[in-house]
Amino acid sequence: MAVEKKAVLMREQPAEQRIKNFNEVPLGYNEAEAFREASRCMQCAQKPCVEGCPVRIDIPAFIKALKDKDFQKAIDIIHENDSLPCMTGRVCPQEEQCQAVCVMKKVGDPISIGRLERFLADRDMENRKINKARPAAAAKKKNKKVAVVGSGPAGLTCAAELAKMGYDVTVFEGYHKLGGVLVYGIPEFRLPKAIVQAEIEKLQELGVIFVTNALIGRALTIEELFKDGFEAVFVGAGAGLPNFMGIPGENLSGVYSANEFLTRVNLMKAYKFPEFDTPVKRGANVAVVGGGNVAMDSARTALRLGARHVYLIYRRSEKEMPARIEEVERAKEEGIDFRILTNPVRYIGDEKGVVKQVECLKMELGEPDASGRRSPVPVPGSEFKLDVDEVIVAIGNTPNPIISRTTPGLKVKKRGEIEADENGQTSMPGVFAGGDVVTGAATVITAMGAGRKAAAAIDKYISEKK
Numbered sequence: 363m364a365v366e367k368k369a370v371l372m373r374e375q376p377a378e379q380r381i382k383n384f385n386e387v388p389l390g391y392n393e394a395e396a397f398r399e400a401s402r403c404m405q406c407a408q409k410p411c412v413e414g415c416p417v418r419i420d421i422p423a424f425i426k427a428l429k430d431k432d433f434q435k436a437i438d439i440i441h442e443n444d445s446l447p448c449m450t451g452r453v454c455p456q457e458e459q460c461q462a463v464c465v466m467k468k469v470g471d472p473i474s475i476g477r478l479e480r481f482l483a484d485r486d487m488e489n490r491k492i493n494k495a496r497p498a499a500a501a502k503k504k505n506k507k508v509a510v511v512g513s514g515p516a517g518l519t520c521a522a523e524l525a526k527m528g529y530d531v532t533v534f535e536g537y538h539k540l541g542g543v544l545v546y547g548i549p550e551f552r553l554p555k556a557i558v559q560a561e562i563e564k565l566q567e568l569g570v571i572f573v574t575n576a577l578i579g580r581a582l583t584i585e586e587l588f589k590d591g592f593e594a595v596f597v598g599a600g601a602g603l604p605n606f607m608g609i610p611g612e613n614l615s616g617v618y619s620a621n622e623f624l625t626r627v628n629l630m631k632a633y634k635f636p637e638f639d640t641p642v643k644r645g646a647n648v649a650v651v652g653g654g655n656v657a658m659d660s661a662r663t664a665l666r667l668g669a670r671h672v673y674l675i676y677r678r679s680e681k682e683m684p685a686r687i688e689e690v691e692r693a694k695e696e697g698i699d700f701r702i703l704t705n706p707v708r709y710i711g712d713e714k715g716v717v718k719q720v721e722c723l724k725m726e727l728g729e730p731d732a733s734g735r736r737s738p739v740p741v742p743g744s745e746f747k748l749d750v751d752e753v754i755v756a757i758g759n760t761p762n763p764i765i766s767r768t769t770p771g772l773k774v775k776k777r778g779e780i781e782a783d784e785n786g787q788t789s790m791p792g793v794f795a796g797g798d799v800v801t802g803a804a805t806v807i808t809a810m811g812a813g814r815k816a817a818a819a820i821d822k823y824i825s826e827k828k
């Protein structure tokens with residue numbers, strides 16, 4: 363039988379409907395669709411997709427099990443390397459990783475690996491809800507305590523791995539809610555919060571203790587954690603400090619960092635104000651600055667809050683945008699006005715100090731810069747203004763310095779990232795780190811991979827400690 367060249371499409375909410383709600387946009391495969399898509403996999407011998415996956419999931423093996431309708435085996439294979447598949451199936455940039463190297467690409471669409479992963483993970487989650495008879499594997503207790511700082515994907519993965527090995531793990535989270543960027547950054551319409559909650563419950567079943575409103579560096583220092591009997595500490599504190607361009611007008615009212623804007627909406631449920639306490643400005647004409655996932659999420663959130671017009675201002679061309687291609691496509695379908703090769707130079711306010719215009723310069727592409735992308739060069743005399751009443755700046759984040767400032771001996775790089783080797787070992791014995799706090803803003807799967815490696819290194823460190 364000839365192999366189907368086209369991937370099975372995933373159903374999704376139509377653009378005109380979804381911009382009026384915060385519900386998830388893609389609806390996932392049903393069993394028949396997943397089976398059809400899995401049947402396209404050629405089970406090639408060289409398995410480039412496994413190499414393309416940052417956590418090396420045995421992708422052909424789980425697809426084969428799915429094709430054989432052995433759903434339990436399929437999800438067990440994924441779980442060997444990925445403890446949060448409901449999330450990675452949704453937000454991993456598969457088009458740049460496993461799917462980018464899929465052999466099927468030579469003749470047609472690559473296999474939709476992420477969609478298949480999502481199908482299996484969602485099915486498993488539903489089953490767990492109905493059938494509580496599959497308790498998490500109970501490891502023999504080691505009676506040794508490990509502290510994890512931060513409950514994002516790095517911290518959650520490290521905690522899960524250590525709990526499975528039998529450690530007593532306590533996760534300290536600065537916010538009142540668990541999940542890191544998965545909860546306060548990525549909006550509900552891309553990653554429903556109930557899914558993150560279900561994954562956290564899985565960890566609670568494993569015996570992990572979560573302490574919220576516990577900002578390490580304030581409530582307790584790392585040194586104090588050791589005094590409290592923790593034998594090792596994993597720092598997965600992310601990169602939550604927003605960057606600004608340093609241009610005039612950034613302190614005008616109505617100019618937000620994407621972090622603040624998305625945290626207000628996602629974590630504090632500002633879109634339900636006054637039912638929830640925290641307000642957020644609902645701009646009519648909004649400018650979002652940046653070209654990554656954070657910028658797309660901010661633009662699409664502003665639209666759902668009722669904006670009439672949302673500009674997305676990005677200084678390079680669309681080809682250089684770091685956002686996932688499918689999210690760029692969805693943003694366009696929803697009517698976001700892409701102003702590429704454009705850079706803001708100042709924000710102009712009214713007499714009350716509220717932003718009312720953004721002045722921009724046109725750009726053209728020059729020589730490649732350190733990132734390998736062609737650098738934007740201003741076009742002299744190309745200034746123009748856009749009328750806006752809200753600006754959201756989404757141009758990257760760096761780690762918050764609170765931990766490094768309160769932990770003498772912990773080495774950090776120039777932009778505040780903690781120095782750690784490939785196993786997460788920092789400059790301090792017993793202190794490990796991974797995820798965005800080490801790499802700077804990156805991806806969910808790389809953070810998870812780092813959490814997993816650090817768990818193995820922590821086990822080795824504690825086992826070998828005299």
Ligand SMILES: Cc1cc2nc3c(=O)[nH]c(=O)nc-3n(C[C@H](O)[C@H](O)[C@H](O)COP(=O)(O)OP(=O)(O)OC[C@H]3O[C@@H](n4cnc5c(N)ncnc54)[C@H](O)[C@@H]3O)c2cc1C
Nearest residue numbers: 512514515516536542543547578600797798804805806809
């Ligand atoms: C809006 C947005 C959209 C994104 N979209 C995608 C996407 O589509 N695909 C993708 O792969 N990646 C995406 N990313 C990036 C991805 O979410 C991050 O790379 C990932 O979450 C990093 O995980 P982490 O565990 O290192 O840190 P985080 O997820 O940032 O978690 C760190 C946690 O530590 C807590 N913390 C910080 N300091 C302390 C302290 N001192 N004490 C206690 N707790 C502390 C924080 O409150 C937070 O909960 C996106 C990021 C954002 C902001």
